[in-house]
Amino acid sequence: MNSVVEMRPSSIGHVDVWYCFTDDRRLDSRLSQYEAMLSAVELEQYQSLQHGSNGRDYLVSRALLRTVLSQYCGLAPENLSFCANDFGKPELADNQGLGLVQFNTAHTSGLTVCVVTRGNDVGVDVESHAENRGVLNMADDYFSALELQALNRTSDEQQLEFFYRYWTLKEAYIKARGEGLSIPLHDFSVLLDDQGEFNGFVGPESDRWDFRVVCKNVNYTASLAVGGSINSVAYFQSIPLSHEIERNADEAFDPLSSPMGSQRNNVVNQ
Incomplete structure (x- = not known):
C-alpha cells in the first residue's frame, strides 16, 4: 500500500x-x-x-x-x-x-x-433493534428513577423506540467518560423531550456534556456524547x-438511500 x-x-x-x-x-x-x-x-x-x-x-x-x-x-x-x-x-x-x-x-x-x-471526550453507542418488547425489562436494572418515570409516561407505541434512545445515550456517556462500569448507570439521567430528542442531563459536570441521537430508524439507534458543546x-x-x-441527516444510516457514487483516493492510493 x-x-x-x-x-x-x-x-x-x-x-x-x-x-x-x-x-x-x-x-x-x-x-x-x-x-x-x-x-x-x-x-x-x-x-x-x-x-x-x-x-x-x-x-x-x-x-x-x-x-x-x-x-x-x-x-x-x-x-x-x-x-x-x-x-x-x-x-x-x-x-x-x-x-x-x-x-x-x-x-x-x-x-x-x-x-x-x-x-473533547467523545463516546458512541449503536444498537440493533430487538423484535420483542422483552428488552424493556432491562430498564429497571439500568435506568435512573427519572428515566424510568419518563419512559413509563410514553405511549406503548413509543416505549421501545424511547428505550433504545435512553440506552444508547447512557452507553455513549459511559464510553466518553472512559471509566467503564465504575460509573453506576443509576447515578445519572439523560432527559428526552416528547419527540425523543435530547433535552437535558443530570449528573456530574452536567454543564459540560452534550448529547445527540444520530440514528433513529426502524433497524438501529445510535447516539453520541461529547464532553463539550456539539x-x-x-x-x-x-x-x-x-x-x-x-x-445528510435524513439519509444517514438508511441502507436504501442513493447509491455511493463518489470516490476519494486520498485515504490510501492503491
Whole structure:
C-alpha cells in the first residue's frame, strides 16, 4: 500500500460520524486488504472470531477505524497504533493524534460506527433493534428513577423506540467518560423531550456534556456524547479503501438511500 494521506480538517465542537454496513457485498473484494492492515493483536482477535458470525463485523470495524483516523492523523491506516487507558478505552498511541484527535467506535449486527472530534471526550453507542418488547425489562436494572418515570409516561407505541434512545445515550456517556462500569448507570439521567430528542442531563459536570441521537430508524439507534458543546455533525457512509460519501441527516444510516457514487483516493492510493 502507498502511504499517501491527505489530512482532513476538523474543529472543536464538530463531530464526524462514519458508518459502514458490514454485510455490504462491495466489501468482499477488500477483505484481504483489511486483514493486511491489522496489528498483531488485532489479527489474533480476528482469527479467534473468523469462523463465527462476528469475524466479518470485527474486521470491517477495524478497517473503518483505521482508514478514518488516517485522514485526521496524516498516517497510513496500517501505521496507526493504539493503546488503552486503565479502564480499557482505546486511544491513539505515541501522540499520533497530536493530542487533539478524539474518537470512539461501536458496532452491532450489520453496522459499525466511528465518531471523530477534536479536543473533547467523545463516546458512541449503536444498537440493533430487538423484535420483542422483552428488552424493556432491562430498564429497571439500568435506568435512573427519572428515566424510568419518563419512559413509563410514553405511549406503548413509543416505549421501545424511547428505550433504545435512553440506552444508547447512557452507553455513549459511559464510553466518553472512559471509566467503564465504575460509573453506576443509576447515578445519572439523560432527559428526552416528547419527540425523543435530547433535552437535558443530570449528573456530574452536567454543564459540560452534550448529547445527540444520530440514528433513529426502524433497524438501529445510535447516539453520541461529547464532553463539550456539539455545534455540528456530519455523516459519512464508507466502504473502507474504496468509496465514501457524505450523507445528510435524513439519509444517514438508511441502507436504501442513493447509491455511493463518489470516490476519494486520498485515504490510501492503491
